[in-house]
Amino acid sequence: MTCQNDLQAVNKSDIDDYAREREKSLQRLAAIINNSVAGIISFDRQGRIKTINNAAREIFNIPLEAELRRIHEYIPQICFPANETARKMCTGIPLEETLGERTEGSALCEQGNQVMIEFSISRINIDGEDEFTAIINDISERKIAEADLIEARYIAEEASRAKSEFLSNMSHELRTPLNAVLGFSQLLEMNDFGMPHNQNIKEILNAGRHLLSLINQVLDLSRIEAEKLDLDYQDVSPAMIIVETLSLIQNTADEKQITIECDLNDLSDQIINTDPVRLKQIILNLLSNAVKYNKEQGKVSIKVEKPEVAKISIHIEDTGRGIAAEHLERIFHPFDRLDSQSYLVEGTGIGLTICRHLVQIMGGTIDVTSKPGQGSCFAVTLPC
Ligand SMILES: Nc1ncnc2c1ncn2[C@@H]1O[C@H](COP(=O)(O)OP(=O)(O)O)[C@@H](O)[C@H]1O
Ligand SMILES: [Mg+2]
Incomplete structure (x- = not known):
C-alpha cells in the first residue's frame, strides 16, 4: 500500500516537471517566433491562418484587432487547386510546387496596397492533417x-x-x-x-x-x-609578318641607335590562322613601344617560341625604363599613359588597350613582365 502511494507521488511530480518544462519550451518558441524579423504565418490546406507573428502583421499591415483573412488574400501567388483542372487554370503557383522553394512576388497589405515579398513554405503533418508555415521577408526596398x-x-x-x-x-x-x-x-x-x-x-x-x-x-x-570589329581570318606566317613589321620600325630605331634582334627559332615555316592586318598591328604597337620607351643605343629583341603544340608565343623585349609592378595592369587601361615621362613621348595611351582586345578576340593572351630601370618583355600567345 505504502509502495503504491510512493509510486503515485513520484509519477505526479514527474508529470508536473514535464508539464513545466513543456510550458517553458512553448514560451521560448513563442518568443522566438514573435521576435523573428521574418514574418511567420502558419495556415491549413484551405488557407485559414492559424498563427501569425508580429513581423508578418507588420509586413501586411494587419492590426491586432483585425479579423484575419486567408493566406492567398495576402499572397495571391499561392493557390490551392482542388483538382487537376483547377490546377491548370491556376494563375499563381499551386501550393505544393512552392514547398521548399524561395519564391519572390508581390503581396497585398490589409489596406490593399502592394508590397514585394520573398517567401518559402514548408509542410508539417499534425494528427493526419497538413499544416503549412510560410516564412516571409519584405524585399520592397531591395527591389x-x-x-x-x-x-x-x-x-x-x-x-x-x-x-x-x-x-x-x-x-x-x-x-x-x-x-x-x-x-x-x-x-x-x-x-x-x-x-x-x-x-x-x-x-x-x-x-x-x-x-x-x-x-x-x-x-x-x-x-x-561597340563589338563591331570583325577579323578576317587567313592562314598566315607570323615570321613573314614580323619581318614586314621590322622594316616599318627600322627607321625610328635607327634614329635612337637601337639594335633590333630577331630570333625565329626555326619557326619560319609555322602557319597560323589569324587576321594578318591585326597581327601586324599588335606586333607594330609592341615594337614601337619597345623603341619609344627605350634608351639611346638600347636593344630590342623579338623571339618566336612554341610553348605548347597548339600555341605560338611572340616575345618582344626591350632594355628601356621598365614599368613598376603596380602599373603593369594600368598600362592596358585606355588613355592611361602612366606618368609625365610618358608624355614626353608621342602617344595616345590606347595602343596596348587595342592590343589586348585584339589578342583576346583572337583567342590568345598578352602578358608583361618588367624590371624598372632594366626593361620590359611583352609576350603574345596565340592558338595555332
Ligand atoms: N615597353 C615599354 N616600356 C615602358 N613603358 C611602356 C612600354 N610600353 C608601354 N609603356 C607604358 O604604357 C603606356 C601605355 O602604352 P600604350 O597603350 O602603347 O600607349 P602610348 O604608347 O600611346 O602611350 C605608355 O604611355 C607607357 O607609359
Ligand atoms: Mg604605344
Whole structure:
C-alpha cells in the first residue's frame, strides 16, 4: 500500500516537471517566433491562418484587432487547386510546387496596397492533417534599389554607346579630309620645289600620317567597344609578318641607335590562322613601344617560341625604363599613359588597350613582365 502511494507521488511530480518544462519550451518558441524579423504565418490546406507573428502583421499591415483573412488574400501567388483542372487554370503557383522553394512576388497589405515579398513554405503533418508555415521577408526596398541599379546601368550603357558612336562617326569624318591632305601632299612630294619647300612638304606628310594613325586607333577602340570589329581570318606566317613589321620600325630605331634582334627559332615555316592586318598591328604597337620607351643605343629583341603544340608565343623585349609592378595592369587601361615621362613621348595611351582586345578576340593572351630601370618583355600567345 505504502509502495503504491510512493509510486503515485513520484509519477505526479514527474508529470508536473514535464508539464513545466513543456510550458517553458512553448514560451521560448513563442518568443522566438514573435521576435523573428521574418514574418511567420502558419495556415491549413484551405488557407485559414492559424498563427501569425508580429513581423508578418507588420509586413501586411494587419492590426491586432483585425479579423484575419486567408493566406492567398495576402499572397495571391499561392493557390490551392482542388483538382487537376483547377490546377491548370491556376494563375499563381499551386501550393505544393512552392514547398521548399524561395519564391519572390508581390503581396497585398490589409489596406490593399502592394508590397514585394520573398517567401518559402514548408509542410508539417499534425494528427493526419497538413499544416503549412510560410516564412516571409519584405524585399520592397531591395527591389527598389535593384530597379534603380538596373536603370543606372542602362543609362551608363546608353551614354557609353553614344560616346562610342560619336567617336566612330567623328573619326570617319576626320579621315575623309585628312586623306585629301595626305594625297595632295604626296603629289607635291613628287616635285622638286627646292629647299626649304621640299622639307616642309615632308613635315606635312609626316604629321598627316601620324594624325591618321591616331584617328585609326580611336576608330578601332570605338569599334571594339561597340563589338563591331570583325577579323578576317587567313592562314598566315607570323615570321613573314614580323619581318614586314621590322622594316616599318627600322627607321625610328635607327634614329635612337637601337639594335633590333630577331630570333625565329626555326619557326619560319609555322602557319597560323589569324587576321594578318591585326597581327601586324599588335606586333607594330609592341615594337614601337619597345623603341619609344627605350634608351639611346638600347636593344630590342623579338623571339618566336612554341610553348605548347597548339600555341605560338611572340616575345618582344626591350632594355628601356621598365614599368613598376603596380602599373603593369594600368598600362592596358585606355588613355592611361602612366606618368609625365610618358608624355614626353608621342602617344595616345590606347595602343596596348587595342592590343589586348585584339589578342583576346583572337583567342590568345598578352602578358608583361618588367624590371624598372632594366626593361620590359611583352609576350603574345596565340592558338595555332
Ligand atoms: N615597353 C615599354 N616600356 C615602358 N613603358 C611602356 C612600354 N610600353 C608601354 N609603356 C607604358 O604604357 C603606356 C601605355 O602604352 P600604350 O597603350 O602603347 O600607349 P602610348 O604608347 O600611346 O602611350 C605608355 O604611355 C607607357 O607609359
Ligand atoms: Mg604605344
